Amino acid sequence: MLRLFLTLLLAAPVLHAAGLDADRQLANSLLAISQSRMPEALTTVDQLTEQHPNFRLAHLVKGDLLLARAQPLQTLGNPGGARSPELDQLRDEARQRVRALTDLLPNDKVPAYLLTLDESYRHALVVDASRSRLYVYENRAGLPIRVADFYVTIGKAGAGKQKEGDNRTPVGIYAISGFKSPRELTDFYGSGAFTLSYPNEWDTRQGRNGHGIWIHGSPSNTYSRAPRASEGCVVLANDDLTRLGQYIETGKTPVIIAEQVEWVAPDALEARRSDLAAAIDQWRQDWESRDTARLLSHYSASFRTGSQNLQDFGASKQKVNAAKSWIKVGLDNLSLMLYPERPGFALVSFVQNYQSNNLNDRTVKRQFWSRENGHWKIIHETSL
Incomplete structure (x- = not known):
């Protein structure tokens, strides 16, 4: 394990700037070990433990450095072959933190999900459960530009939440619905919690339940937790949560x-x-045509909105269209995001400006689109 970390780190640059984040300080120390610069490694990790006295992984590395004065290091934690769940968790954390600096993401690639962000969205957060990483993307004229990333903890059982108490972090697209300050919470949540809109309407339709899925901090006696240690929340170090807050609306x-x-x-x-x-623009045009058959061709056979299925929805549209002499539909604040749960699935949100000879209406809508037999179809719709 230690040899693997050190081999990876040999390719990483040495970073000497003041105020480095914990990942880079830890990597600098491990890199110094790999190059037999033990005094420098100890100085670096000393600075890290002084800055974060509750950072258990940093203390483990420091203990290894002190032990190395008496005997060769065999593995991170150097337990002489003994297994320890706590040591295994710390090794997992070290692996993920080192990976973030050595297995770098290509600068010429972006997450597949951020197709179009309306200008009202200043930032978007993308969590990669496999890498224990949260990435912050700035919306620059609709283009996602990565501006920050953080080590995170997810659910003990991994990703893909289905039910209350399964210790999984949900997979999907959510919004930051609120913030709970430390005064409202126990010390377990650290410097606060950003609440998430789980379950969303798609989760509910899939029969998923549970509540209290948050992005929150860590207890005061713990700098960070293992990669899989929460009951489903996304957990950061407290100083990272504070930094993350500047990107959240x-x-x-x-x-x-x-x-x-x-x-x-x-x-x-x-x-x-x-x-x-x-596909969305063709749907809009076919709605304006008042040809109900053309309009309904854009909906999945399993479509639902509220209590209506496709048959009920179609009958309602047929009746409404018969009373119209003209219809105009405009879509403002349009955002398109591919859903991470499965390929060919998207969340579309917009402000709908509906005008006709006898009604003007402005509605916020969220639609889930599914690619079926090569064509995009609306499978679920919610008016907010």
């Missing part, structure tokens, strides 16, 4: 949680964006 910022993020080149993102956008 309560009630606005989208959070995409994937079991393993799919990374694509910008031109591939543009192709997927254009494909879905064309």
